[in-house]
Amino acid sequence: MRQSKLFMPTLKEAPADAVAESHKLMLRGGYVRQVTAGVYAYLPLGYRVLSKAEQIMREEMAKINVPEMSMPDLLPATLWEESGRWQKYGPEMFKLKDRHGRQSLLGPTHEETFTDIVAKDLKSYKQMPIALFQIQSKFRDENRPRFGLLRSREFIMLDAYSFAATKEQLDQQFEDEKKAFTAAYHRCGLKVTPVIADSGTMGGKNSTEFQAPAAIGEDTIATNETGTYSANLEMACSIDTFKQEEEELKQVEEVATPGQETISDLVDFLKVPATRIVKSILYIANENEKVLVLIRGDKQVNEIKLKHLLDVDSLRVATDAELTDITGVTKGSVGPINADWADQVVADNTVNNLYNFVVGANKKGFQFINVNLGRDFNPDKFADVRVANEGEPDPVDHLPLKFTTSIEVGHIFKLGTYYTKTMGANFLDKNGKAQPVIMGSYGIGVTRVLSAVIEQHLTKNGVAWPKEIAPFDLHIVQMKMKDEGQTNLAQKLEEKYSANYDVLYDDRNERAGVKFADADLLGAPVRVTVGKKANEEVVEVKRPTDEKATEMTLSELDEFINKELG
RNA sequence: CGGGAAAUAGCUCAGCUUGGUAGAGCGCUACGUUCGGGACGUAGAGGUCGCAGGUUCGAAUCCUGUUUUCCCGACCA
Numbered sequence: 001m002r003q004s005k006l007f008m009p010t011l012k013e014a015p016a017d018a019v020a021e022s023h024k025l026m027l028r029g030g031y032v033r034q035v036t037a038g039v040y041a042y043l044p045l046g047y048r049v050l051s052k053a054e055q056i057m058r059e060e061m062a063k064i065n066v067p068e069m070s071m072p073d074l075l076p077a078t079l080w081e082e083s084g085r086w087q088k089y090g091p092e093m094f095k096l097k098d099r100h101g102r103q104s105l106l107g108p109t110h111e112e113t114f115t116d117i118v119a120k121d122l123k124s125y126k127q128m129p130i131a132l133f134q135i136q137s138k139f140r141d142e143n144r145p146r147f148g149l150l151r152s153r154e155f156i157m158l159d160a161y162s163f164a165a166t167k168e169q170l171d172q173q174f175e176d177e178k179k180a181f182t183a184a185y186h187r188c189g190l191k192v193t194p195v196i197a198d199s200g201t202m203g204g205k206n207s208t209e210f211q212a213p214a215a216i217g218e219d220t221i222a223t224n225e226t227g228t229y230s231a232n233l234e235m236a237c238s239i240d241t242f243k244q245e246e247e248e249l250k251q252v253e254e255v256a257t258p259g260q261e262t263i264s265d266l267v268d269f270l271k272v273p274a275t276r277i278v279k280s281i282l283y284i285a286n287e288n289e290k291v292l293v294l295i296r297g298d299k300q301v302n303e304i305k306l307k308h309l310l311d312v313d314s315l316r317v318a319t320d321a322e323l324t325d326i327t328g329v330t331k332g333s334v335g336p337i338n339a340d341w342a343d344q345v346v347a348d349n350t351v352n353n354l355y356n357f358v359v360g361a362n363k364k365g366f367q368f369i370n371v372n373l374g375r376d377f378n379p380d381k382f383a384d385v386r387v388a389n390e391g392e393p394d395p396v397d398h399l400p401l402k403f404t405t406s407i408e409v410g411h412i413f414k415l416g417t418y419y420t421k422t423m424g425a426n427f428l429d430k431n432g433k434a435q436p437v438i439m440g441s442y443g444i445g446v447t448r449v450l451s452a453v454i455e456q457h458l459t460k461n462g463v464a465w466p467k468e469i470a471p472f473d474l475h476i477v478q479m480k481m482k483d484e485g486q487t488n489l490a491q492k493l494e495e496k497y498s499a500n501y502d503v504l505y506d507d508r509n510e511r512a513g514v515k516f517a518d519a520d521l522l523g524a525p526v527r528v529t530v531g532k533k534a535n536e537e538v539v540e541v542k543r544p545t546d547e548k549a550t551e552m553t554l555s556e557l558d559e560f561i562n563k564e565l566g
Numbered sequence: 567c568g569g570g571a572a573a574u575a576g577c578u579c580a581g582c583u584u585g586g587u588a589g590a591g592c593g594c595u596a597c598g599u600u601c602g603g604g605a606c607g608u609a610g611a612g613g614u615c616g617c618a619g620g621u622u623c624g625a626a627u628c629c630u631g632u633u634u635u636c637c638c639g640a641c642c643a
Contacts, residue, residue, distance in 0.1 A: 017572095516604080
């Protein structure tokens with residue numbers, strides 16, 4: 001490809017709107033342009049990278065015998081009413097009406113469509129296990145699109161769906177997909193950690209996220225140094241290292257703590273450590289159930305864990321008005337004693353084994369001190385509902401947890417029979433008995449992969465593309481277009497290497513500085529500069545991470561390219 | 567959805583407080599000089615100042631409304 005013909009509008013300065021380094025680079029390098037908030041056009045360079053990443057993913061799917069197909073973007077609401085997600089999915093769905101007034105939507109994911117079109121056609125256990133995938137645009141009306149391709153409203157996703165007759169088959173399919181995904185990320189040059197994850201609105205209990213550590217990530221993952229434990233912070237568990245010495249039980253006392261609302265207020269006011277105070281927070285589950293959650297003062301409640309524990313669709317902290325309405329007191333005075341208004345009292349495990357601690361007295365501006373479990377109150381259940389802290393031992397090997405921000409580049413789910421049951425996709429098992437098909441779903445955010453790869457491969461002046469997804473393998477940069485010797489050599493190299501590689505030949509009549517700057521920005525794995533020594537058939541070769549270029553003869557170049565690009 | 571900021575040339579921004587015919591740098595075009603790390607000079611092209619109302623003799627500037635974009639958070643994957 002001749003660079004003079006490639007629409008590659010590079011910028012010296014990044015638009016002020018861009019914050020993430022990957023976003024800036026994609027705009028500066030001429031990979032993408034924004035059309036509207038969270039919607040991007042892929043220019044030739046961006047499209048090439050995208051296509052290469054998709055090709056890798058196609059190959060990895062083929063290796064596990066999963067064929068490609070394509071579902072429509074435009075879907076009828078009726079399908080989603082069948083699964084119950086027309087309501088449940090919420091405002092994130094792009095909904096629209098056609099001219100006949102029929103409700104439609106732009107697909108944010110395709111569990112329903114695959115259940116309808118594929119699962120319902122699987123009539124016998126003999127047809128399974130089987131899986132299919134597609135790569136297409138997905139639409140999610142994100143509340144707040146940001147960071148370029150990292151959180152956009154229209155994005156490209158690879159989504160695979162598996163159909164099994166038995167749990168064992170599903171487990172095997174899940175492992176196959178996990179392997180294929182891992183291989184695809186690896187080939188894209190992306191460092192990825194699989195972590196324990198929350199399955200959100202997708203349903204199912206067992207899900208794994210693929211997280212790519214990066215400076216700009218929206219997620220935090222907790223891992224130990226050996227990698228034997230890794231979880232999204234939303235799901236991470238850790239061992240509580242605090243231990244209170246056993247004490248003689250003292251008499252409960254009510255003390256006035258006027259105006260003290262927070263734990264740190266009470267620490268100062270009562271002169272006790274936060275570990276001797278139990279925080280009480282009122283949650284509203286499914287908009288009707290009042291759940292009082294207790295946790296030791298130095299810890300925080302993990303709402304995702306709580307949501308799983310309670311097995312509810314919605315969960316939120318009660319508003320100040322609701323709190324007063326329900327308990328009669330304000331923040332800071334709520335507690336578990338005489339809390340008849342609570343439908344359920346859940347205590348985090350950190351509350352166990354405390355002695356003579358402080359809780360709200362359910363009387364405005366008062367606390368009880370010297371409170372003890374069993375004697376003064378009993379929670380309905382104990383559970384782990386706290387946010388893990390960095391440095392605490394992991395639950396597997398008891399090694400300290402390290403937190404890393406990262407980008408979610410994929411998520412795989414063991415869906416089970418939720419969709420097939422609600423939508424009625426049954427098959428006959430060996431005994432001739434009707435059973436719902438057991439499904440799994442597997443997604444890679446293809447456009448996120450691009451952002452993540454860039455985030456992980458930034459250089460001083462651009463990016464160092466991993467060779468398998470670089471927009472071009474070889475960048476031939478001719479210094480002087482008017483020099484016939486240089487032109488001859490550059491064209492000779494272009495022709496020779498185009499047979500096996502993607503070659504970009506910078507044939508623009510630009511100054512050397514401009515060409516070098518653009519070449520750094522582009523970051524092809526191998527750059528060949530054709531300059532002064534063209535007539536001696538000597539070129540300069542540089543990889544994006546090399547400090548300096550190296551002079552090479554043509555045969556040395558040949559060897560180098562074979563070694564670098566394979 | 568709560569909070570904050572912004573919208574003036576392709577990009578980065580000034581001008582607005584104190585109303586008076588639209589500015590700079592980079593980029594673009596032409597010519598000349600230069601020619602291996604985003605050159606220099608000269609001459610140009612390019613903007614209904616987001617949109618709609620209002621105040622005024624006169625609005626980029628003041629007022630009202632509206633749209634869009636970005637950031638922090640909540641939500642979500």
